[in-house]
Amino acid sequence: MxxxxxxxxxxxxxxxxxxxxxxxxxxxxxxxxxxxxxxxxxxxxxxxxxxxxxxxxxxxxxxxxxxxxxxxxxxxxxxxLRRLALVVRLSAVLGAVFALLLMIPVPAAARPAVDASGSFGSPSYLPSQTFRFVLTVRTTRALENADVSFVILANSAQAKPLFEKYLVNSMAPGASRFSFSGNPRRLGMGDGIYPVVAQVTAGEYSETVRSRLVVIDPSRHGPLLLALVWNVNNTPAISPKGVYLSDATAAMVRGGASPGWLSGHFAEFAKHGKVKASFNLTPQSLEEVLGVAGGYKLREQRRVTPVRPDSRESKDAREFLTRTMQLVRDERIEIVPSPYAYPPIAEIASRGWDSDMRLQMQHGQDVVERSLRTAASPGMFAPGLTLSTGAIPALRRAGVEYTVLTYPGRADRFGSARLSTETAGNLVAFFDDEVSANLLTSPGAPRTAVSDFVGYLARVRLARGKRPTVATVVMQSSNRRRPTTPLLRELYATLASTPWVRTVTLGEAASIVEPSSDLTLPARRVDARMKSYYGAVGRARRSLAVYSSMTLNDNPVRTRLTRNLLISESAVWRQEPGGLKKGLAFADDVTRTVTSELGKISAPARETITLPGQSGKVALNISNRTRHPLIVTLGLSGRLVEFPEGTNVRFELRPGDNYVAVPIRVKTARTAPVTVKVLAGGSTLLESTIYARTTYFNRMAFLVGIILALVGLLVVVYRKAGSARRR
Incomplete structure (x- = not known):
């Protein structure tokens, strides 16, 4: 060893x-x-x-x-030693190289690489329209006497083709293209989807391309309504103090030669005037864009840098909002917003937080109207595409008439249903067709994805006959998951040129398609795993309720805390690692800020006040060290005191010292304790005790003192006189 x-x-x-x-x-x-x-x-x-x-x-x-x-x-x-070590290492390296050489297989005779692909010039054709199929064959070696075939079948089980064409050709290395065309009506084709097989055979080498020929006459079936809904939903990019933590918001609306992903999407959409779509620009994200447009504060590492309104980022944001407003005015797009911060509506309603539901809806609609200078849509995008029965009354009170939900399996997927309760009116629901969305987001070439998407819609249209059909397709679009520009270009160009597909906004679909059934939703939707998280949000709600009850509407602290509470309720925090911790930061900021603001209100802990009589006014000094006026209520109580104007006095605390005169009547000649409480939102902010006494009590005490002194003097004189007589 x-x-x-x-x-x-x-x-x-x-x-x-x-x-x-x-x-x-x-x-x-x-x-x-x-x-x-x-x-x-x-x-x-x-x-x-x-x-x-x-x-x-x-x-x-x-x-x-x-x-x-x-x-x-x-x-x-x-x-x-060095020479010996060098020899050993060289031997090891040579041995490893030799072993690798032994592992490399000896190549056989070179095989020609053959690759074939093909597509139609259009995803679908009218019966009278000539179709054209282009087959592209790529090979690394010359092929002699290659057989090229193109066959259209009536269906996949029928042996006899409806159309077939064969070519024998020699191919040089590189790409060779073959074109096949025909007229569906002359070939005896009616409306339908026909399998297509193209094959290249050269000796022992063979490549097969499978596709489909879609033939539809819209005059016989009526158009298929396509409601394309883009869910533009991002994780908040601001801190609880309103500082932008990154330039993600400015980057997504960047203009110029290299536009951001959202401004680029809208630019591509604007090129195709016949196409319509609906967008959920989440109001919280839209508010961030509005903030960038007006100048903002950006945190770079540990330093906060102000970005001026005349910066390139702010100008690009303003141009994006202007283009979006124009698309809305042209009725090309409909903004169907979610509630302000994209909250899980069903869960919020199930917890009984009706005031939060109202705030989320109202604040979201206000942001859309303020950012785009247009009336809010009567539609609403349901976060997570889920609702509960308890949420419907709040949505109806907010003016919501239609929404999109996940297909429940017991309604018409390509129609709409009524969501109704005994206390609220009807709410129309359309259903997301996940199959369509999956086809568009499948990996592969954009043309293939769009062709598969249109082929699927054709099967839906043909299967439903003349029944009204609306395919609602929800597509996700965010900083983490965004569509590529080639896909958008191919999709919008195809939809604009497909005569049997009519793109509509969600509002247009609601006005065209009558609900075909009634749908009952679950009564409650509560995620037990979020109990701790929503416990912290609940504490923030109670703190904000107290603070809101004592502030005026233009209080900037209240505005910021309300926004932070709504953001803490967002569903986006569940969608990313560490998101819940970021969401709790907004809830904790509400609780800490309210505690700090209420701690700036003070009153003397103990004070004695003398009244001129049994009745008078007590002057109380209450200090407000915040920067904003606050509305509070003084709660007065005392067993030996009466309060002519009531025991609760509401008044406004200005910043600084405030002297409040409260009328009282003392029922005794003794000193009477008075308990003073500062109340707001049903909670006691602070408590103090003052002691009231009257001048009548002081005079009586003085007279009693004089009488006692005289009595004492008489006793002394009497005793001295008695002593003198005894002598």
Whole structure:
């Protein structure tokens, strides 16, 4: 066994029963156990005899010849060690290279790489319209006598084709294109979806391309209504103090040659004048864009930098809002907003937070109207595409008439249903067709995805006959998940040129398609896993309720805290790692700020006040060290005191010291304690005790004192007179 020992010297001095060999020697041992010491000195310990044998220069040794149990020290020159290590390493590298060479298979005869792809010039055709299919074949070698075939079948089970064409051609290396065309009506094709098979065969090599030919006459079936709904929903990019934590908002609406993903989307959409769509521009995200347009504060590392309104970022944001307003005026798009911060409506309603529902709806509609200068839509995008029965009354009071939900499995997927309660009117629901959305977001070329999407819509249209049909497709669009520009370009160009598809906004669909059934939603939707999170949000709600009851409408602190509470209720915090912690920061800011603001109200802890009579006014000094006026109520109580104007007095606290005169009547000649409470929102902010006494009590005390003094004086005089008589 060989071990390394630190701290040993390379010298052989001090070793028992050893002699020093001054000539160059090597040491050979019989079998035994050896011990290796530091790199410059090697000590070999064995139980057998050692023999010193002359060796080349560079190695010295100290040994005890033919002595059992002796320790032998061998010192090897560093240059020799380096050469030895280099030889060993080179041998290892050469061995590894040789092993890798053995693993590489010997290539067989080169095979020509053949790849084929094909597509129609349009996703669908009218019966009288000539179709054209282009097959592209790419090969790395020349192909002789290659067979190219194009076949259209009536259905996948029928052997006899409706149309077939065969070519024999030689192909040079590179790309070769073959075009096939025909007229569906002349080929006896009616409305339908026909399988297409194109094949390239060259000897033992074969490539097959499968596609479909869609033929639809809209005059026979009527158009399919397509309600495309884009859910533009981002994680908030601001801090609880209103500072932008990143430039994500400015980046998504960037203009110029390299537009942001959202401004680029709208620019691509604007090119196709026949296409309509609905957008949920989440009001909280829209408010961030409005903030960028007016100048904002951006945190860069640990420094907060002001971005001026004349900056490029602010100008781009204003231009984006202007273009969006124009699309709304042209009735190309409909803004169907979610509640302000994209909250889980069903859960908020199930917790009984009706005031929050009202705030979310009202604040969201206000942001849309303020940002786009247009009336809010009567539609509402339900976050998570879920609702509960308890949420419907609040939505109806907010003027909501229609929404989009996940398909529940018991209604017409391509129609609409009524959501009704006993206490609220009807609410119309359309249903998201997830199959369509999955086809558009599938990996692969945009043309293939759009072709599959249109083919699916064609099957829906043909299967439903003349029944009114609306396909509602919800597409996600955010900083984390956004559509590519090639997909948008292909999608909008295809929809604009497909005569049997009519794109509509959600509001247009609601006015065209009558609800075909009634739908009952679950009564409650509460996520038990969020109990702790919503516990913190509940505490923030109670704190804000107290603060809101004592502030005026233009209080900026109240406005900021209301926004933070609504943001803390957002569903987006569940969608990203660490999101709940970020959401709680907004709720905690509400609680901390309210506690701090209420702590700035103070009153004397103990004070004695003298009244001129049994009735009078008590002047109370209450200090407000905040920057804004506050409305509070004084609660007065006392067993020996009456309050002519009532026990609760409401008044406004201006910043600074405030003196409040409260009429009281003392029912006793003694000092009467009065308890004063500062109340707001049903909570006691602080409590103090004052003591009231009258001047009548003071006069009586003075007279009693004089009488007692006179009595005492008379007693003294009487005693002295008695003593004089006895003498």
């Amino acid at each position: 060989i071990k390394s020992r630190r701290g040993m010297s390379g010298s052989s001095s001090g070793m028992s029963r050893s002699s020093v060999c001054t000539s160059a020697m090597s040491v050979s041992f019989s079998a035994g156990t050896y011990q290796v010491l530091p790199s410059s000195a090697v000590v070999l310990q064995k139980a057998a005899a050692a023999t010193c044998v002359p060796r080349p220069r560079g190695i010295t040794c100290g040994c005890a010849p033919r002595t059992r149990g002796a320790a032998v020290e061998v010192t090897i020159a560093p240059d020799s």
